[in-house]
Amino acid sequence: xxxxxxxxxxxxxxxxxxxxxxxxLAATRDGLVNVVFHATxxxxxxxxxxxxxxxxxxxxxxxxxPLLAEAIRQVTAYFAGARRDFDLSLDWSLISGFNRxxxxxxxxxxxxxxxxxxxxxxxxxxxxxxxQAVGMAMGANPLPVVxxxxxxxxxxxxxxxxxxxxxxxxQLLALEGVLPEPLF
Numbered sequence: 173x174x175x176x177x178x179x180x181x182x183x184x185x186x187x188x189x190x191x192x193x194x195x196x197l198a199a200t201r202d203g204l205v206n207v208v209f210h211a212t213x214x215x216x217x218x219x220x221x222x223x224x225x226x227x228x229x230x231x232x233x234x235x236x237x238p239l240l241a242e243a244i245r246q247v248t249a250y251f252a253g254a255r256r257d258f259d260l261s262l263d264w265s266l267i268s269g270f271n272r273x274x275x276x277x278x279x280x281x282x283x284x285x286x287x288x289x290x291x292x293x294x295x296x297x298x299x300x301x302x303x304q305a306v307g308m309a310m311g312a313n314p315l316p317v318v319x320x321x322x323x324x325x326x327x328x329x330x331x332x333x334x335x336x337x338x339x340x341x342x343q344l345l346a347l348e349g350v351l352p353e354p355l356f
Contacts, residue, residue, distance in 0.1 A: 183227050185220065186235035187211045188244055190251045191347065192340050195317065197247065198223055198231055199239040203261030206314050209336035226266055247317070253347070256284035258318045271309040273297050279319045285348045287325045290332070311335055317344065 183205065185198040196211035196219055197204065205227070208219040224230045234240065242260060249255035262279075264272055277296050282288045288296075290310075291303040299305070310321040316335060322344040326332040334341035345351040 181227055181229045182239070183223060183229055183231040184234035184237040184239050185223075185231045186233065186237075186240055186244065187216065188247055190247065192251075192336070192343050195247065196220075197240055197243050199237070199243060200227070200263045200265075201239065202263035202265070204243045204315060204318060205263035205266060207316050207318055209316065209340060243318075250317070251347070256348075260318060262315060262318070266314040267312060270297075270299070270302070270305060271312050274306055274309040275313055275315070275319050275321075278321065278324065282320060282323045284320075285350060287323050287329075287345070287350055289327050290324055291327060293324060307332070320344075323348075323350075 181200060183198055183200055185196055187194045187196050193209065194211045196206070196208035196216055198206040206219070206223055208215065211219065220231050235244075246255055246258050246260060250258070264276075267275060274293060274297055278288075278293060281296060282293075289303075290306045291300070294300055294302040294306045306324070310324050311333070313319055313321045313335070316322070322334060322341045324332070331338055331341055331345075342351060
């Protein structure tokens with residue numbers, strides 16, 4: 173407890189090797205709070221610094237933490253092709269407002285193996301003219317893969333951008349059977 177009788181925020185993290193490279197998983201008592209692509213070196217350090225600044229405490233590396241155990245298990249199963257849906261407690265504290273609304277709709281309404289357009293997702297949250305804002309929400313997603321922003325594509329089926337890189341988006345969509353596996 174802190175000096176005001178409140179339990180201090182605890183943030184634990186680990187890095188999991190996946191078919192798309194190392195993912196940083198961070199969790200609080202409320203659930204998984206952050207997933208970061210390409211989590212090595214300076215990318216990992218910057219992500220941890222951002223988490224510390226946003227959550228008010230230094231994240232602690234704790235690969236054996238019970239707070240991370242289920243997330244590690246489900247992410248590993250997803251990349252092994254043995255899991256299609258995530259059933260995890262999520263800590264939404266890094267995102268709010270319209271962005272949170274869009275990401276919650278994405279998480280609950282766009283299943284494995286399917287895609288949705290930015291405009292379609294905007295319509296689903298009652299803002300049909302907000303396709304560009306949906307794109308911004310995808311870029312601000314603190315929980316990629318688990319909240320599947322890789323499933324959001326441009327009109328006409330073009331992939332569009334992606335925080336983990338377009339090649340990573342292509343790999344995730346291939347894993348889910350939406351795109352053919354790359355030849356090499």
